Amino acid sequence: MAKPASRLVTDTKRASKQHILENMLSELKLPERIGRLEELANNLWWSWHPKARELFRVLDYPLWRLSGHNPVKQLREISTDKFEAAATDPVFLNLYDSVISAFDADMSDKHSWFSTKHPNVLDGPVAYFSMEFAIHNSLPIYAGGLGVLAGDICKEASDLGLPLVGVGFMYPQGYFHQRISAEGSQEEVYGQLDFDEAPITPINPVPRSKWCGPLIQLNLSDTPFYIGVWQVRLGRDNLYLLCSDVEGNMPQERQLCARLYTADQEQRIQQEIVLGVGGVRALRALGIKPSVWHANEGHCAFMMLERVREEVEKGSTFPEALRKVQTATVFTTHTKVAAGHEVFPLSLVDKYLYSYWESLGINRETFLELGRQDGPSDQNFNMTVLALRLADHRNAVSQLHEKVTHRMWHALWPEVKEDEVPISYITNGIHVPTWVAREMGRLYEKHLGQDVSERYDDIGLRELVLNIPDEELWAVHQILKRKLIGAMVERARQCSTERECKARQVLVMGSLLDQDTLTIGFGRRFAAYKRPELIFHDIEHLKRIVTDRWHPVQIIFAGKSHPADLPSKQLLRDVYGLATNREFQGRIAFVEDYDIHMAHYLVQGVDVWLNTPRRLYEACGTSGMKATVNGVLHLSVRDGWWYEGYNGLNGWAIGDEVDAYDPMLEDKSDAEALYRLLEEQIVPLYYQRDRNGLPHGWVHMVKEAINSIVPRFCTRRMLKEYVEQMYIPAARK
Numbered sequence: 001m002a003k004p005a006s007r008l009v010t011d012t013k014r015a016s017k018q019h020i021l022e023n024m025l026s027e028l029k030l031p032e033r034i035g036r037l038e039e040l041a042n043n044l045w046w047s048w049h050p051k052a053r054e055l056f057r058v059l060d061y062p063l064w065r066l067s068g069h070n071p072v073k074q075l076r077e078i079s080t081d082k083f084e085a086a087a088t089d090p091v092f093l094n095l096y097d098s099v100i101s102a103f104d105a106d107m108s109d110k111h112s113w114f115s116t117k118h119p120n121v122l123d124g125p126v127a128y129f130s131m132e133f134a135i136h137n138s139l140p141i142y143a144g145g146l147g148v149l150a151g152d153i154c155k156e157a158s159d160l161g162l163p164l165v166g167v168g169f170m171y172p173q174g175y176f177h178q179r180i181s182a183e184g185s186q187e188e189v190y191g192q193l194d195f196d197e198a199p200i201t202p203i204n205p206v207p208r209s210k211w212c213g214p215l216i217q218l219n220l221s222d223t224p225f226y227i228g229v230w231q232v233r234l235g236r237d238n239l240y241l242l243c244s245d246v247e248g249n250m251p252q253e254r255q256l257c258a259r260l261y262t263a264d265q266e267q268r269i270q271q272e273i274v275l276g277v278g279g280v281r282a283l284r285a286l287g288i289k290p291s292v293w294h295a296n297e298g299h300c301a302f303m304m305l306e307r308v309r310e311e312v313e314k315g316s317t318f319p320e321a322l323r324k325v326q327t328a329t330v331f332t333t334h335t336k337v338a339a340g341h342e343v344f345p346l347s348l349v350d351k352y353l354y355s356y357w358e359s360l361g362i363n364r365e366t367f368l369e370l371g372r373q374d375g376p377s378d379q380n381f382n383m384t385v386l387a388l389r390l391a392d393h394r395n396a397v398s399q400l401h402e403k404v405t406h407r408m409w410h411a412l413w414p415e416v417k418e419d420e421v422p423i424s425y426i427t428n429g430i431h432v433p434t435w436v437a438r439e440m441g442r443l444y445e446k447h448l449g450q451d452v453s454e455r456y457d458d459i460g461l462r463e464l465v466l467n468i469p470d471e472e473l474w475a476v477h478q479i480l481k482r483k484l485i486g487a488m489v490e491r492a493r494q495c496s497t498e499r500e501c502k503a504r505q506v507l508v509m510g511s512l513l514d515q516d517t518l519t520i521g522f523g524r525r526f527a528a529y530k531r532p533e534l535i536f537h538d539i540e541h542l543k544r545i546v547t548d549r550w551h552p553v554q555i556i557f558a559g560k561s562h563p564a565d566l567p568s569k570q571l572l573r574d575v576y577g578l579a580t581n582r583e584f585q586g587r588i589a590f591v592e593d594y595d596i597h598m599a600h601y602l603v604q605g606v607d608v609w610l611n612t613p614r615r616l617y618e619a620c621g622t623s624g625m626k627a628t629v630n631g632v633l634h635l636s637v638r639d640g641w642w643y644e645g646y647n648g649l650n651g652w653a654i655g656d657e658v659d660a661y662d663p664m665l666e667d668k669s670d671a672e673a674l675y676r677l678l679e680e681q682i683v684p685l686y687y688q689r690d691r692n693g694l695p696h697g698w699v700h701m702v703k704e705a706i707n708s709i710v711p712r713f714c715t716r717r718m719l720k721e722y723v724e725q726m727y728i729p730a731a732r733k
């Protein structure tokens with residue numbers, strides 16, 4: 001971005017970012033004293049630093065809210081008077097100065113964990129490729145947990161001082177917004193991102209085109225095809241987003257990267273070529289020389305092929321080139337069911353990659369073998385298989401997932417025993433500063449130390465958690481619960497006044513939710529294996545639990561179905577329909593449009609977080625970790641991370657952990673176990689109060705959960721493991 005002009009620019013015409021670069025003039029009317037607000041707004045560092053968020057909040061609270069907490073948009077709409085007032089307000093200036101100095105210290109810190117602990121081990125950054133990144137709501141380029149993990153890793157990399165560049169997509173329409181009809185049908189609404197109002201910056205204006213940034217040329221068909229690059233600043237590190245909506249491309253090419261996860265396989269293979277091949281070329285064009293290449297899931301595996309091609313072009317034989325690439329490549333697999341892996345029919349591979357095997361110096365059969373799971377008769381090209389073969393450093397995302405992965409991929413390493421399949425595991429974690437509520441973060445700072453945000457993985461914190469007074473912890477929890485219910489009621493009100501929703505919709509949106517009722521939350525993608533309907537297995541039984549006169553229970557659901565996943569949409573309709581059943585007395589709610597913004601409210605504001613995947617189907621899961629750090633207890637099947645996280649005292653495990661071979665039986669026994677836990681343990685513990693209304697037993701369990709879970713299931717622990725177990729070995733020549 002251009003440095004903000006010190007004089008006041010009075011021209012009200014809004015120039016585009018391209019315009020700004022051409023004119024090298026900022027359109028913002030920022031007084032010099034607070035001139036760095038623009039720089040701050042354009043680095044998403046602000047999004048995980050509470051004081052920086054506060055700065056924008058106090059600058060203009062209504063606009064902060066109306067902009068959806070997007071300071072780039074906020075700054076564009078703010079009045080000159082407001083700026084002038086802020087520039088002379090000593091309280092604001094005090095906060096401004098302290099935020100700017102924290103920002104500068106973070107940007108230039110030579111004493112980070114990485115530079116102190118592992119100086120000079122990486123010649124270049126880690127290149128981290130992912131189909132989706134969830135950073136902040138102002139950048140809707142994610143669908144679910146995979147993107148959240150990628151976003152959290154980038155933020156943690158900046159915090160730890162690890163040089164990392166993310167590579168992903170700038171989807172102008174992003175993922176859809178969800179509306180639910182009165183009958184429970186999901187409607188998908190696609191927005192159009194206003195690039196001027198997103199926290200993204202074009203790089204290197206190219207004079208002959210309107211596009212900013214280097215143009216990367218790819219040949220998907222006979223005519224050249226271009227992609228442009230946007231930059232997102234994330235603290236010290238950068239994320240580069242590829243976009244095909246570039247002048248010179250054909251209309252359907254411009255549309256290619258419009259949306260995340262289209263159901264059309266042909267578009268998907270094209271997108272994945274753009275990400276993999278285009279991503280490598282973009283980094284080269286930017287002069288970035290990664291020392292380690294990390295693929296987050298198989299969608300980006302073409303990145304490995306492109307690097308093999310580069311080596312062959314430089315004179316290596318194919319086997320030599322392959323070895324070089326394998327050594328420096330890390331691959332993380334997240335999927336646990338065969339259907340979840342990205343697989344392309346050979347016809348599409350022939351169509352889009354025929355010129356590729358020539359440039360690799362190999363024939364079609366050798367090429368196809370890279371992605372075939374079952375030998376020469378296999379009619380599919382599997383992206384996970386390709387990635388497993390082209391990366392020496394491979395990992396699953398939880399202890400249990402490693403076992404599942406070994407079983408699933410044993411055939412690729414028939415010479416070793418199943419438990420020796422060369423795939424290790426690093427359990428996922430969450431970026432705590434992103435997910436902890438401001439109020440909760442303050443409580444931690446008060447009792448665990450001002451520097452707690454840098455020590456969430458420190459097991460030495462454990463004793464200190466016990467020192468937090470029960471009443472303080474409970475009071476903060478009550479505030480967060482009130483915020484959640486308030487947000488839901490507000491949405492219900494909007495629905496009823498602005499969208500002319502029917503009464504039952506207003507009811508299902510949570511208008512009758514109650515602050516003092518035990519509240520269970522269930523929020524995640526609607527996928528059949530996650531069994532959102534499990535708690536309705538015996539409707540009469542659930543009704544008795546929910547509508548108990550003295551100790552009632554309420555449940556809040558949220559989640560999107562993939563637009564092409566019809567069974568999941570039916571599931572959503574079923575759950576929604578049950579929620580509208582009057583006999584539940586308004587105690588079951590369904591929030592529309594689950595995204596990271598709503599996820600914050602939910603994981604911070606409910607009492608219990610429910611997770612009921614079919615066993616061995618949840619690779620890891622992270623939403624329960626987000627809940628725990630906010631003092632919300634986890635009630636889950638022992639699958640994914642809960643297999644290693646549950647210790648008998650820090651939440652509840654539904655059913656036993658053995659494999660169930662009959663899904664119907666598994667549903668029945670899990671549902672019964674769930675009702676038993678609710679009736680015998682959870683409801684009594686919650687409603688057991690002292691004279692002041694404090695549930696000490698409950699709060700003690702919350703502390704045990706924070707103690708035993710937060711240090712282990714945070715990205716700080718996780719990324720340190722990636723550095724030490726994967727990146728450093730991969731960088732070694």
Ligand SMILES: *Cc1c(COP(=O)(O)O)cnc(C)c1O
Nearest residue numbers: 144145524595596599621622623
């Ligand atoms: C954390 C998160 C997820 C992942 O939830 P799981 O329960 O771990 O699958 C999905 N979507 C959003 C918006 C999230 O914030």
